[in-house]
Amino acid sequence: MSGESLRRRLAAIESGALGIDACLAERNRRINALDGDIRAFVRRAPAETAAAAVAARGPLAGIALGVKDIFDTADMDSEYGSAIYRGHRPRADAAVVALARAKGAFIAGKTATTEFAHMTPTATRNPRDLAHTPGGSSSGSAAAVAAGMVDGAFGSQTAGSVIRPAAFCGIAGYKPSFRLLPVVGLKTFAWSLDTAGLFAAGVADVALLAELLTGRALAVPATDMARLRIGIYRSAIDDRLDPAMASAIAQAASRLERAGARLLDTAEPAVLTNARLAQPLIQAYESAQALAHERLAERDRLTALLRQALDEGAAIAPDRYDEARRAARQGRRAATALFDDVDILIAPSALGAAPASLETTGDPAMNRLWTLTGNPCVNVPGFVDASGMPLGISVIARFGRDALALAAAHHLERLAANG
Amino acid sequence: MSGESLRRRLAAIESGALGIDACLAERNRRINALDGDIRAFVRRAPAETAAAAVAARGPLAGIALGVKDIFDTADMDSEYGSAIYRGHRPRADAAVVALARAKGAFIAGKTATTEFAHMTPTATRNPRDLAHTPGGSSSGSAAAVAAGMVDGAFGSQTAGSVIRPAAFCGIAGYKPSFRLLPVVGLKTFAWSLDTAGLFAAGVADVALLAELLTGRALAVPATDMARLRIGIYRSAIDDRLDPAMASAIAQAASRLERAGARLLDTAEPAVLTNARLAQPLIQAYESAQALAHERLAERDRLTALLRQALDEGAAIAPDRYDEARRAARQGRRAATALFDDVDILIAPSALGAAPASLETTGDPAMNRLWTLTGNPCVNVPGFVDASGMPLGISVIARFGRDALALAAAHHLERLAANG
Numbered sequence: 001m002s003g004e005s006l007r008r009r010l011a012a013i014e015s016g017a018l019g020i021d022a023c024l025a026e027r028n029r030r031i032n033a034l035d036g037d038i039r040a041f042v043r044r045a046p047a048e049t050a051a052a053a054v055a056a057r058g059p060l061a062g063i064a065l066g067v068k069d070i071f072d073t074a075d076m077d078s079e080y081g082s083a084i085y086r087g088h089r090p091r092a093d094a095a096v097v098a099l100a101r102a103k104g105a106f107i108a109g110k111t112a113t114t115e116f117a118h119m120t121p122t123a124t125r126n127p128r129d130l131a132h133t134p135g136g137s138s139s140g141s142a143a144a145v146a147a148g149m150v151d152g153a154f155g156s157q158t159a160g161s162v163i164r165p166a167a168f169c170g171i172a173g174y175k176p177s178f179r180l181l182p183v184v185g186l187k188t189f190a191w192s193l194d195t196a197g198l199f200a201a202g203v204a205d206v207a208l209l210a211e212l213l214t215g216r217a218l219a220v221p222a223t224d225m226a227r228l229r230i231g232i233y234r235s236a237i238d239d240r241l242d243p244a245m246a247s248a249i250a251q252a253a254s255r256l257e258r259a260g261a262r263l264l265d266t267a268e269p270a271v272l273t274n275a276r277l278a279q280p281l282i283q284a285y286e287s288a289q290a291l292a293h294e295r296l297a298e299r300d301r302l303t304a305l306l307r308q309a310l311d312e313g314a315a316i317a318p319d320r321y322d323e324a325r326r327a328a329r330q331g332r333r334a335a336t337a338l339f340d341d342v343d344i345l346i347a348p349s350a351l352g353a354a355p356a357s358l359e360t361t362g363d364p365a366m367n368r369l370w371t372l373t374g375n376p377c378v379n380v381p382g383f384v385d386a387s388g389m390p391l392g393i394s395v396i397a398r399f400g401r402d403a404l405a406l407a408a409a410h411h412l413e414r415l416a417a418n419g
Numbered sequence: 420m421s422g423e424s425l426r427r428r429l430a431a432i433e434s435g436a437l438g439i440d441a442c443l444a445e446r447n448r449r450i451n452a453l454d455g456d457i458r459a460f461v462r463r464a465p466a467e468t469a470a471a472a473v474a475a476r477g478p479l480a481g482i483a484l485g486v487k488d489i490f491d492t493a494d495m496d497s498e499y500g501s502a503i504y505r506g507h508r509p510r511a512d513a514a515v516v517a518l519a520r521a522k523g524a525f526i527a528g529k530t531a532t533t534e535f536a537h538m539t540p541t542a543t544r545n546p547r548d549l550a551h552t553p554g555g556s557s558s559g560s561a562a563a564v565a566a567g568m569v570d571g572a573f574g575s576q577t578a579g580s581v582i583r584p585a586a587f588c589g590i591a592g593y594k595p596s597f598r599l600l601p602v603v604g605l606k607t608f609a610w611s612l613d614t615a616g617l618f619a620a621g622v623a624d625v626a627l628l629a630e631l632l633t634g635r636a637l638a639v640p641a642t643d644m645a646r647l648r649i650g651i652y653r654s655a656i657d658d659r660l661d662p663a664m665a666s667a668i669a670q671a672a673s674r675l676e677r678a679g680a681r682l683l684d685t686a687e688p689a690v691l692t693n694a695r696l697a698q699p700l701i702q703a704y705e706s707a708q709a710l711a712h713e714r715l716a717e718r719d720r721l722t723a724l725l726r727q728a729l730d731e732g733a734a735i736a737p738d739r740y741d742e743a744r745r746a747a748r749q750g751r752r753a754a755t756a757l758f759d760d761v762d763i764l765i766a767p768s769a770l771g772a773a774p775a776s777l778e779t780t781g782d783p784a785m786n787r788l789w790t791l792t793g794n795p796c797v798n799v800p801g802f803v804d805a806s807g808m809p810l811g812i813s814v815i816a817r818f819g820r821d822a823l824a825l826a827a828a829h830h831l832e833r834l835a836a837n838g
Contacts (some may be wrong), residue, residue, distance in 0.1 A: 022446045074716070084510070084511075085510060088510050091503070091504060091507050092712040092713065092716075093712040093716070094504075094710070094712075095708050095709055098712040098715055098716065099708070099711050100717075101715075102711070102715045150599075179610065179611070182610065182705070182708045182711075183610070183708060184607045184610065184708070184709040184711075185712070188603045191520065191598065191601065191602070191603065192598070214737065215736075216737045217736055237733050265686045284454035286601070289514050289518070289603070289733075290512045290601060290603040292510040292512075292516055292517035292601075292603075293493065293511040293514070293516075293517040293519070293604070294511065295515075296517055296520075297511075297512070297517065297520075298519045310774070317634075318633065318634055322819065328551045400741065
């Protein structure tokens with residue numbers, strides 16, 4: 001069970017080897033067969049949408065996408081993982097959904113999100129082992145792609161909600177530079193942090209999807225990535241790494257080096273430690289305001305976990321928030337400066353493999369900094385622990401250098417696959 | 420006919436001289452009497468909301484606010500000035516609306532907005548002279564405050580939609596530092612630019628309203644503002660100023676100087692000219708994505724004016740957008756550096772008084788730069804042209820120095836009033 005290549009599928013459609021109707025019918029069968037166990041979907045596309053998709057034109061015709069239920073869809077309810085929005089039908093598609101449909105993509109359904117993309121787990125299980133969390137908050141999107149039920153999916157990340165579930169499910173996840181993908185029509189949790197992202201089976205797939213959606217040159221090129229200067233990012237939270245993850249990073253580094261890369265250790269400067277520590281405060285303060293209506297007028301329909309988090313956010317004084325924003329601004333500048341010496345950084349995508357539990361979505365500690373700084377970040381699949389569960393490695397590039405992040409991630413993915 | 424002071428009203432309520440019910444009943448009568456001519460409101464609060472407001476507690480109890488129909492309200496339809504959203508009832512209040520209600524404010528109704536806060540005029544007329552535009556896109560909010568139908572109102576600005584209508588209607592308008600007020604629940608036009616703002620009769624009123632909404636120390640203090648270093652901002656678009664406006668700036672400068680200020684000429688540096696010229700491109704590119712659903716799936720229900728603007732935005736190559744964003748980033752830094760030499764800047768809020776037409780909402784040329792850079796900006800009322808129509812002057816401060824912008828604007832407003 002593993003995701004299939006969107007890139008190969010599009011090539012087969014273009015060559016005439018595969019029909020759009022056959023593609024979509026196969027995805028439909030696969031969802032029917034698997035989703036009873038995996039529970040990635042909370043809602044399927046209505047019959048009219050499915051019928052229209054067979055006749056779609058455009059570079060994404062024949063491609064089935066999952067959409068995290070934090071994004072609005074005009075043809076399906078959008079409940080944001082909350083009882084407050086039961087049966088809520090938006091008037092408009094979220095911007096990324098409208099753009100995907102305009103390119104011919106079929107939106108196969110809405111995928112499970114934690115409550116407002118916060119921490120309360122969903123019913124979704126990890127396709128690699130059903131006893132493990134798929135990660136969160138984009139739980140359903142990552143699981144749907146990993147199980148091959150869709151060719152790609154939209155997710156969002158405020159702390160670590162794209163990169164972490166991609167890592168836990170063993171697929172490619174791409175968190176673009178801040179605001180490269182619009183978040184219009186995504187239920188806001190924290191406006192300085194919320195970032196729309198993409199999932200697909202492999203890095204080349206997610207890069208092609210991003211290129212077709214944005215009109216930017218992001219599809220991974222055939223150019224030589226061997227001679228990169230690569231920084232291995234080291235910070236105090238490395239102490240919490242699972243030994244298997246520490247060993248995956250060492251393995252990745254050694255493969256990159258053998259392939260010709262120049263490796264450096266990049267120790268986290270104090271200004272980036274400060275920025276990393278400012279992320280939870282910014283998230284808490286902004287979420288209390290973003291969800292003011294829900295916090296104040298719909299308290300009883302929030303989980304206790306989220307209600308408490310929002311109340312804590314509402315108690316933060318504006319001065320402390322302003323101080324955290326200053327730390328963030330300084331952090332963004334420092335994050336740019338990191339790339340004066342290296343082309344890319346690599347770092348663990350999570351502390352280890354997916355926890356063997358459905359009661360937690362795992363820890364976003366490794367992702368908070370890069371969400372705050374807005375640097376592009378790609379999860380590279382292909383590493384595993386002793387039990388065969390996926391371990392993800394992040395490739396991070398300078399703000400705006402998304403094409404480089406994707407190309408380098410693809411390079412590392414191939415090195416991992418070729419052992 | 421002129422707005423009344425929110426600050427004095429709150430003081431009267433606190434002292435017991437005025438009852439909440441009497442306050443709200445009087446506002447209601449005033450809307451009934453005047454809005455047939457002015458047409459500021461597109462929708463009034465339902466009876467239950469009005470009944471509940473009489474019993475409200477909190478620092479804003481007894482205060483009636485207008486909400487531009489670009490913000491969501493759970494108790495009133497929210498149509499964004501577009502036929503596409505006819506009868507659209509959001510599930511949640513926009514964040515600022517929820518916060519205002521939680522403080523006890525009565526949301527008296529939704530005020531007219533141009534289509535998605537773009538340029539197509541509304542039916543609203545300027546209370547100072549019904550043949551003149553009130554400005555846009557926050558047309559109804561500015562007019563409702565100017566006519567004394569509400570104590571304050573919410574608006575939003577993407578190019579010049581708070582400061583310009585405030586200037587045209589002769590009231591205080593406050594565009595805070597970028598994201599000081601959350602825009603969650605505001606229909607997005609351009610995410611890098613959309614800024615929530617406030618209107619009230621005078622600067623002290625808008626400052627007090629901002630303080631009560633945000634918990635920040637923004638209410639104007641009694642401290643001495645006489646010895647400010649004030650830059651008179653000069654740029655190439657000054658050539659287009661109406662002579663009456665040029666003379667109002669000169670008058671303001673001379674009053675400030677006589678009161679003890681040190682005046683400097685601040686010529687626009689090239690990097691800020693670049694930033695100013697980048698604003699329309701950023702607005703066009705982002706709006707084509709933000710309104711992707713409407714542009715692609717609801718084309719026929721857009722006005723020709725907006726449809727063309729969105730199509731132009733959709734044709735902008737990502738490279739040009741990235742270049743404009745770099746110009747914006749450099750502009751933000753340069754805008755901060757301007758305040759190394761001065762405490763505040765003053766500049767015209769518009770090219771002149773409100774055009775004597777209902778076919779245009781006027782030109783935002785004077786506002787685009789400060790929206791892009793995110794600096795706090797306050798429209799100071801109290802200046803007039805030969806026919807008695809208001810002329811607005813902007814006080815601009817360093818990013819985050821909102822309290823200083825408001826205090827200095829209050830100082831200038833008092834100098835204007837005392838002749």
